[in-house]
Amino acid sequence: MAEETAVTDTDADRHPHTEQLTFNFKGGDSAELAQHLTGRSLSRRLPALVGRSLALAWAVERGSTIALLTCQVVSGLLEALGLFATTSALSALIQSARDPAHLRAAIPSIAVLAGAAGLRAILAIAIQGLSNRLGPRIAREAEFRMLEAATNAEMAAYDHPGFNDRYDQASRGVEVSRDMIGQSQNLVSSLATLIAAALVIGALAPVLLPLLALTAVPRALASVAGERVAYLATLRTFHDRRMLSMLRWHLSHKDQADQVRTDTLAPYLLDKYRSSGARVDRTNDEAAWQQARISLLGSAVGGLAAMLLWAGVMVLLGTGYISAAAAGTLVFALRSAAGGLHGIVGYGADLMRTGRYMDDWEAFIAEAAGQRLDRGNIVPGRPRYVALDRVTYRYPEADKDTLHEVDFEVRQGEIVAVVGENGSGKTTLMKLLSGLNLPTSGVVTWDGVSTRDLDPHTLWRQCAVVPQEFARWPMTARENIQLGQPQPGADDAVQHAAAASGADAVIAVLRNGLDTLLAREWWGGQALSSGQWQRIAGARAIHRDAGLLVMDEPTSDLDARAEHRIFSGLRELAKERAIVLVTHNLANTAVADRIVVMQAGRVSDAGTFTELTSRPGLFRELWLLQHDRAHPAT
Numbered sequence: 001m002a003e004e005t006a007v008t009d010t011d012a013d014r015h016p017h018t019e020q021l022t023f024n025f026k027g028g029d030s031a032e033l034a035q036h037l038t039g040r041s042l043s044r045r046l047p048a049l050v051g052r053s054l055a056l057a058w059a060v061e062r063g064s065t066i067a068l069l070t071c072q073v074v075s076g077l078l079e080a081l082g083l084f085a086t087t088s089a090l091s092a093l094i095q096s097a098r099d100p101a102h103l104r105a106a107i108p109s110i111a112v113l114a115g116a117a118g119l120r121a122i123l124a125i126a127i128q129g130l131s132n133r134l135g136p137r138i139a140r141e142a143e144f145r146m147l148e149a150a151t152n153a154e155m156a157a158y159d160h161p162g163f164n165d166r167y168d169q170a171s172r173g174v175e176v177s178r179d180m181i182g183q184s185q186n187l188v189s190s191l192a193t194l195i196a197a198a199l200v201i202g203a204l205a206p207v208l209l210p211l212l213a214l215t216a217v218p219r220a221l222a223s224v225a226g227e228r229v230a231y232l233a234t235l236r237t238f239h240d241r242r243m244l245s246m247l248r249w250h251l252s253h254k255d256q257a258d259q260v261r262t263d264t265l266a267p268y269l270l271d272k273y274r275s276s277g278a279r280v281d282r283t284n285d286e287a288a289w290q291q292a293r294i295s296l297l298g299s300a301v302g303g304l305a306a307m308l309l310w311a312g313v314m315v316l317l318g319t320g321y322i323s324a325a326a327a328g329t330l331v332f333a334l335r336s337a338a339g340g341l342h343g344i345v346g347y348g349a350d351l352m353r354t355g356r357y358m359d360d361w362e363a364f365i366a367e368a369a370g371q372r373l374d375r376g377n378i379v380p381g382r383p384r385y386v387a388l389d390r391v392t393y394r395y396p397e398a399d400k401d402t403l404h405e406v407d408f409e410v411r412q413g414e415i416v417a418v419v420g421e422n423g424s425g426k427t428t429l430m431k432l433l434s435g436l437n438l439p440t441s442g443v444v445t446w447d448g449v450s451t452r453d454l455d456p457h458t459l460w461r462q463c464a465v466v467p468q469e470f471a472r473w474p475m476t477a478r479e480n481i482q483l484g485q486p487q488p489g490a491d492d493a494v495q496h497a498a499a500a501s502g503a504d505a506v507i508a509v510l511r512n513g514l515d516t517l518l519a520r521e522w523w524g525g526q527a528l529s530s531g532q533w534q535r536i537a538g539a540r541a542i543h544r545d546a547g548l549l550v551m552d553e554p555t556s557d558l559d560a561r562a563e564h565r566i567f568s569g570l571r572e573l574a575k576e577r578a579i580v581l582v583t584h585n586l587a588n589t590a591v592a593d594r595i596v597v598m599q600a601g602r603v604s605d606a607g608t609f610t611e612l613t614s615r616p617g618l619f620r621e622l623w624l625l626q627h628d629r630a631h632p633a634t
């Protein structure tokens with residue numbers, strides 16, 4: 001009973017109207033796939049899966065793929081040869097019981113048998129080695145394709161429900177893709193064994209072939225049904241498994257480790273972890289029982305058919321239809337066939353499982369391709385002016401617009417500040433200016449050309465952005481500023497940019513200057529404070545020789561001296577750039593040529609600092625509020 005209480009979702013119980021965390025991805029295609037997990041579809045699907053794994057192997061290493069296939073075919077032929085040699089060896093051995101002179105006649109067949117067995121053993125080692133070589137390469141290729149698809153997708157793809165969930169699912173496909181070639185190879189090898197054995201049985205006693213099929217079919221059907229049960233259980237536990245992985249990250253990652261402790265949050269999160277885990281276990285237990293029952297039925301019917309098969313061998317021997325030597329060979333062949341069948345069912349099931357995850361991988365690549373950056377190919381130069389004309393923007397699947405008919409412009413040599421309350425749409429405006437997102441209606445232009453018609457990659461080369469959440473790359477200080485794109489003058493350009501953002505003071509105290517690795521968790525790395533990181537992020541944007549500089553709260557973590565340094569240097573930077581900055585510290589907007597005030601997704605006011613502070617409006621209101629505490633009496 002105590003156990004029961006431990007797995008109750010206490011949050012949902014206490015607050016029945018509270019929204020519960022659910023993931024956007026409902027399983028969609030995977031659920032449909034489960035409906036199609038039938039024997040008939042499998043007979044089409046397994047060859048397709050083998051083909052898919054060979055195609056991937058072919059893409060990564062043709063030579064090894066050809067070698068693997070050749071070894072496989074030769075190994076199958078040797079199996080058949082060995083079984084045929086068994087008949088003559090056995091017949092010579094049986095006759096030698098009456099006349100020892102026959103022993104000599106058995107020698108060539110035994111030599112063939114031993115040779116075939118030896119060669120097959122060597123081929124098996126080669127096959128294993130080739131599979132081990134190809135597996136990790138296939139996984140890397142699969143991951144590469146997934147990452148390539150993700151980086152070539154529109155930013156808006158990340159705002160589509162299910163995109164991130166599909167990415168996670170696809171990652172699982174990448175993980176298991178390394179097993180695919182081994183499973184395909186084992187399946188083909190089992191099939192080769194079965195065909196070799198069936199050829200021998202067909203030659204000696206074709207009447208046994210239907211009985212052989214009868215032993216296989218019930219087990220194969222049971223395996224398919226069991227797989228379906230397992231897959232449906234995987235779908236049913238999808239949300240809880242996602243929850244587990246999310247909690248695992250939140251409970252262990254350094255970023256929130258402090259809050260997990262100071263907020264004494266661990267017991268609450270661990271309780272959620274236990275609840276989800278218990279639900280997964282319950283579903284899996286039910287599925288395991290159901291699978292066991294199905295397996296038992298399949299094995300019972302298959303076993304009955306096997307008894308009939310052996311009875312058939314006895315009848316054939318008793319009626320003199322086959323010789324004792326042929327019966328002996330049949331025993332070997334039937335054992336081989338049973339092994340082959342067992343392999344086909346087992347490896348077939350493994351391959352099906354892997355194939356399902358690979359479907360998710362393929363679905364992601366297809367989905368990302370659906371969101372692929374597919375814009376024009378006009379190459380933009382250094383922009384002289386960037387403008388929004390009646391731009392409306394609505395995030396994918398959102399129920400209302402974030403920006404409404406916004407007009408905006410910034411010219412080279414100009415600094416425009418964008419201000420407004422939280423959620424008014426400033427960051428969204430920055431994403432549109434920098435071509436990260438395309439407008440829902442209206443047009444964003446660079447020198448009069450719509451960002452839809454511009455080649456996005458060259459556009460971003462002309463764009464430097466300091467986002468609110470900037471990246472902290474686990475690289476050296478130099479790489480963190482250069483981003484693999486050194487400017488003429490190399491380190492001089494880095495130092496120049498660092499001086500403009502205040503990062504020079506950070507570099508000066510780094511153990512190894514620009515060569516210092518900025519990743520604490522990596523051996524040898526040095527940790528930076530938030531403000532120090534922000535200076536590096538500022539230097540990164542200034543270092544880019546880009547015509548548009550977009551800064552979204554670039555000084556939120558900086559001390560007064562560093563903030564002053566950045567804003568007093570902006571005018572110099574603006575000589576060759578158009579600069580747009582978002583800030584909540586309104587004193588900083590005094591450096592701007594123009595200030596644009598955003599309110600609920602619209603431009604509510606615009607003007608110079610003097611104009612906006614001297615007339616009533618949101619800017620003046622916010623400005624007074626900001627100074628309320630410093631001058632309480634005025």
Ligand SMILES: Nc1ncnc2c1ncn2[C@@H]1O[C@H](COP(=O)(O)OP(=O)(O)OP(=O)(O)O)[C@@H](O)[C@H]1O
Pocket residue numbers: 159395396398402420421422423424425426427428429
């Ligand atoms: N990825 C998203 N998907 C859906 N809605 C979003 C997304 N990002 C932002 N929004 C919505 O757009 C609105 C404006 O967000 P935005 O980040 O542009 O505001 P902001 O003015 O920059 O706010 P802040 O001052 O807090 O940074 C918010 O109300 C938010 O709900």
